[in-house]
Amino acid sequence: MAASVVPVDPFDLVVVGATGDLARRKLIPALYHRLRDGQMPDSARIVGVAREDMDADGFRRMAGTALDEFAGSDAMDAALKHRFLSTIDYVPMDVSDASGWTRLGEALSDDEARLRAFYLSVAPRFFGMIAEGVHGAGLSRPNSRIVVEKPLGHDLASARALNGCFAGHFDEHQIYRIDHYLGKETVQNLMALRFANAFFEPLWNARYIDHVQITVAESVGVEGRGPYYDGVGAMRDMVQNHLLQLLCLIAMEPPARFEPDAVRDEKLKVLRALAPVTNAEDVVRGQYASSPGIASYAQDAAAATSHTESFVALKTEVANWRWSGVPFYLRTGKRLRARVSEVAIVFKAAPHAIFPSASGRSTQNVLAIRLQPDEGITMGMTIKEPGPGGMRLAPAVLDMTFAKTLGTADMRMPDAYERLVMDVIRGDQTLFMRGDEVEAAWEWVDPITRAWEERGDRPALYDPGSSGPDDALMLMHRDGRRWREISA
Ligand code: NAD
Numbered sequence: 001m002a003a004s005v006v007p008v009d010p011f012d013l014v015v016v017g018a019t020g021d022l023a024r025r026k027l028i029p030a031l032y033h034r035l036r037d038g039q040m041p042d043s044a045r046i047v048g049v050a051r052e053d054m055d056a057d058g059f060r061r062m063a064g065t066a067l068d069e070f071a072g073s074d075a076m077d078a079a080l081k082h083r084f085l086s087t088i089d090y091v092p093m094d095v096s097d098a099s100g101w102t103r104l105g106e107a108l109s110d111d112e113a114r115l116r117a118f119y120l121s122v123a124p125r126f127f128g129m130i131a132e133g134v135h136g137a138g139l140s141r142p143n144s145r146i147v148v149e150k151p152l153g154h155d156l157a158s159a160r161a162l163n164g165c166f167a168g169h170f171d172e173h174q175i176y177r178i179d180h181y182l183g184k185e186t187v188q189n190l191m192a193l194r195f196a197n198a199f200f201e202p203l204w205n206a207r208y209i210d211h212v213q214i215t216v217a218e219s220v221g222v223e224g225r226g227p228y229y230d231g232v233g234a235m236r237d238m239v240q241n242h243l244l245q246l247l248c249l250i251a252m253e254p255p256a257r258f259e260p261d262a263v264r265d266e267k268l269k270v271l272r273a274l275a276p277v278t279n280a281e282d283v284v285r286g287q288y289a290s291s292p293g294i295a296s297y298a299q300d301a302a303a304a305t306s307h308t309e310s311f312v313a314l315k316t317e318v319a320n321w322r323w324s325g326v327p328f329y330l331r332t333g334k335r336l337r338a339r340v341s342e343v344a345i346v347f348k349a350a351p352h353a354i355f356p357s358a359s360g361r362s363t364q365n366v367l368a369i370r371l372q373p374d375e376g377i378t379m380g381m382t383i384k385e386p387g388p389g390g391m392r393l394a395p396a397v398l399d400m401t402f403a404k405t406l407g408t409a410d411m412r413m414p415d416a417y418e419r420l421v422m423d424v425i426r427g428d429q430t431l432f433m434r435g436d437e438v439e440a441a442w443e444w445v446d447p448i449t450r451a452w453e454e455r456g457d458r459p460a461l462y463d464p465g466s467s468g469p470d471d472a473l474m475l476m477h478r479d480g481r482r483w484r485e486i487s488a
Helices: 021-036 056-070 078-085 098-107 124-136 156-167 185-196 223-230 234-251 260-273 416-426 435-455 470-477
Strands: 011-016 045-050 088-092 115-120 145-148 175-178 209-217 283-288 311-317 327-333 340-347 366-372 376-384 393-399 460-462
Touching: 011 021, 011 416, 021 045, 021 056, 021 078, 021 416, 045 098, 056 078, 056 088, 088 098, 098 124, 115 124, 115 416, 124 145, 124 156, 145 416, 156 435, 175 416, 175 435, 185 234, 185 366, 185 376, 209 234, 234 260, 234 311, 234 327, 234 340, 234 435, 260 435, 283 470, 311 470, 327 470
Parallel strands: 011 045, 011 115, 045 088, 115 145, 145 175, 209 327, 283 460
Antiparallel strands: 209 340, 283 311, 311 327, 340 366, 366 376, 376 393
């Protein structure tokens, strides 16, 4: 089965911060692949905006290098690359300089019907300035869109201020807040599994589910981002957005329709139902120590007495009828054993054991949704061990990736940004966060970070390459459960 591609209408996409890391590593390669697959028309235009003083040819050379580096060597084709680079223009400007916006306007199509999107791939301190600049120069039309990346605030107050600043110039239906985890194929597959199959939903509740684990582990440290990261930490950088968004998709009620506000209304209800974490033992902070040849967090961040967490594990509950009593365990951290992102739904054991103890024990069913490194979905089952040796039970894994069935085994998995940028152009906000969702997430996070600040203690140290601090293991052991292995 070949993936069908529906071409989008011609558009002007302004990438503000086009020479930066995100644009070069993700956005430019994503757009190249969409042109390659016939989804982005040749008449579309990508207009790079950044401080660097160069002409359009200079930026095309930079974009070409980014493609060589990040688009995948098997995807490179000289003629296609030339076609793609022909869609690119560049306007050097400082976003604080009002005259720059007029120059940008001259580079854009004056066809009123043509869609315009502004992708803000710059630090958030520029967001307000850019929204005002775009508006002030009359560049925004009713069909224009603005796309922003995390961090969307530092706490509830700053998130509200940011939302207020966008709302001053754009309607909510024009604002696309990206959480790139939601663009991952497997995350969307989670919704298909839940809502397009009859047999999961009856089991999807406190009666049959024992607990849920969400892990986003990285094997690298903070790398060159140390000074930036030190003002943020794992709770704000990962839990407030990616992990809570994943939790929402697992816990939400079936929306009436797969439409942006129907889905986002249900996610918002989950965020508002999250039980506050009031027990200090239910949240564990960690910071990676040094090991031979590996710098500690404090060294990476150049902050010897830093209180910033590079790891967090916590237990929460979605306090509603469906989930009452089901713990949701979340953990994320840097310099852990492997790079892996996974959601695991752990079902309760079969209620009654009919097999003699000599047969062995049945294992709990686990539905594991892996987002990286290899996207896929598996179901842990108990089966009879094959052979004539009597009834012996054995664990087996049912692979529900369906790559072979769908004929996609050799197909390149599109990067999340490919999907999300095309959704912006199509005007589909389903996979983007609404302003009230972002605020509700901060409302839950704020008391936790505030309590840490008030306590003033430092996170527990953990060894690089480990699963985090021992207290994180205890968090589950106390409940008679254990984390799944962090393994690639
Ligand atoms: P970066 O520092 O690599 O690039 C910043 C870009 O902004 C450059 O093109 C620079 O020229 C431009 N810029 C800076 N000041 C400017 C000014 N006054 N006027 C015009 N242009 C200016 O940053 P990045 O890593 O690409 O990140 C961009 C945004 O995306 C940040 O908010 C970041 O938090 C967010 N983000 C990045 C990633 C990533 O993978 N890099 C992932 C998620 C979110």
